[in-house]
Amino acid sequence: MSKVAVLGYGTVGSGVVEVIEKNQDIVSRNAGEAVTVKYVLDLRDFPGDPIQDRVVHDVNVILEDPEISVVCETMGGNEPAYTFSKKALEAGKSVCTSNKELVANHGPELIRIAKEHNCNYFFEASVGGGIPIIRPLIEALTAEHVMEISGIVNGTTNYILTKMTEEGADFDATLKDAQEKGYAERNPEADIEGYDARRKIAILSSLMSGKTVKDGEVYTEGISKITGEDIRYAAELHKTIKLLARSKQTESGYEVMVAPFLVGKESPLFPVSGVFNAIMVEGNMLGQSMFYGQGAGKLATASAVVADVIEATKNAGKHVDIFWSEEETKLAGVDSVKNAFLVRVKNETPQEEVTKLFGEPEVLIENLVEGEYGFVTGSISEAEFTGKYETLSGAMGRIRMM
């Protein structure tokens, strides 16, 4: 019998209880023993809820109970999640989390503490919600040098971009609609400015490199400056705009960035729409593979946490190696990253000026939007592009091409 405590009875935490109870048969079969929820830690009481008798307000009840072998941390945020997780691991209890902020900030330290105490710190739900990506990376693509990961890892921004594309609506109206439907938070900054995606690619990059990529060091652009006109240019190019989180192993280090990109039909990321997420992994032997599914949602995320509970139960008393050290990964810096760009300029800008700066355009788009034209550059480093773009007269915006 494996007894579990759930820290935080919010959306994901209550989902964890629901998955364990509704799928009791399959969860217990796969864990090799019955899995039950003994405690739920929350500041609130939940009178009338089936778990009302299992609610505790003091984490020490959980930490001091030798029957508890696995703790699900579904609180979110750094504190008190960090302290509680650390104490649980020090007490030899495995911790399974959906908390990407904590994993991005303290992942390797918590993995090390888990190793020192023969237990596990698992975090499948921290990236891609219900998409199995962490376990495939560390347990299935094990014969591969992973050279690149690029993905759509934030459902809110993908929903907004999909709506803007389908309905030709502008950013502000679409954000408002997403907020009304519950797909965007009232304070949407973490999603729309790319901070959520940045945490996830920092975690994935750390697993790629075996060392630590700090999310604060990832070059990040959000989608708040994307306009209806950008969407029209994308359509004209038979492409679609996606907020991509990318990490690429190069000779000078890892190139890691989050930014809107124009994605063409040849990419399997092209049709990934709405709140769905997808993560492409390129291995040196395997070539491309892709993992697709619901990037968020109560039960999808909870299912990933419970899969970790099962893995922790199967490996009770034994640490499963996850190669992620506290040493920092060498980053290449954004300056050397090469991309092609779509650039929009005012009609007044002479095409000779464009050609002089960027060479002959790969594509020229005229008469699509009044008063301006667009062109596509060849592949050019970020540093070179930025230098030239800053001197370009009548510049109205630019988006990278995947």
Place this chain on the structure above:
Amino acid sequence: MSKVAVLGYGTVGSGVVEVIEKNQDIVSRNAGEAVTVKYVLDLRDFPGDPIQDRVVHDVNVILEDPEISVVCETMGGNEPAYTFSKKALEAGKSVCTSNKELVANHGPELIRIAKEHNCNYFFEASVGGGIPIIRPLIEALTAEHVMEISGIVNGTTNYILTKMTEEGADFDATLKDAQEKGYAERNPEADIEGYDARRKIAILSSLMSGKTVKDGEVYTEGISKITGEDIRYAAELHKTIKLLARSKQTESGYEVMVAPFLVGKESPLFPVSGVFNAIMVEGNMLGQSMFYGQGAGKLATASAVVADVIEATKNAGKHVDIFWSEEETKLAGVDSVKNAFLVRVKNETPQEEVTKLFGEPEVLIENLVEGEYGFVTGSISEAEFTGKYETLSGAMGRIRMM
């Protein structure tokens, strides 16, 4: 130090040696110890090949060498692969295979023998080539009741259907082209008649149900009757034709079938083209997730075998449970399966006859192909449809809609 023997130095076997040697560092890190190839079993010699001194012709050298802990069976076919695998497992050596025929025919027996001898029978490469699907199913989607799996699991047929769609070519010419390019075998029956896909969905259905689905009992239609006209109807409906392998859990048992389907743009399977494969998994908590990648190819398939070698090495002396018993899964039979159909009939057939048999068509397509018209039925059971279709005058073909 984990010493490995490779049975069969063909495409996949030589790929296994290549992956282990080229990715020695990451393979050994993930396995927890150095992994090296000690023997290659083949009837032939390979003078000048780096493995020439490791070639043996007698399997007993491998079976009797206590240093060999893992055997990669990349021979294909039932015999002698079955006998060699069984003897290796009985000697306590784990077996990792890419042989879908053997897994479909003897999987649960070999898993049982592995359990009895504290070793493992792993078969990630038997379905989806390089796409991680078996391990995600048994180690990541563990909190899920898997309700349905549908996928494009054969690269040859997907290549042919993609070419027919893109170039408007007919089946025979496209098959010939695929054979010339090495994407189809000289004897293409196993691929084009759906037998390869049927084995793979039998394996996946067995893992879904925990019991055995025999591939011979799967209702199977191939793609050899698909015509250029069918492709034109598909395009008119904004759909594409894919050979799908499907398995669905229903109250009356598992519905398992392989057949061409019309797939719409709303499905993530729609853009999966060429030799790529993709497998959608629907869980009762997670909803849909999809796994996409190269379904075949030397290094992609070999990478999956080597990932199994790593897992077997990590779990040396310990059997990892795979729930697949020799008991047979209850199948629902194809008669009760419900689908909508696109039907093509001669212009001479009165529309009243169509309406009388199938009700008012959902869609009517006239004047697309000379001398005929097409219509789409509502959802109808296979048995009812077949009964009616057989009485329909001027019937020219039908395809199921996903």
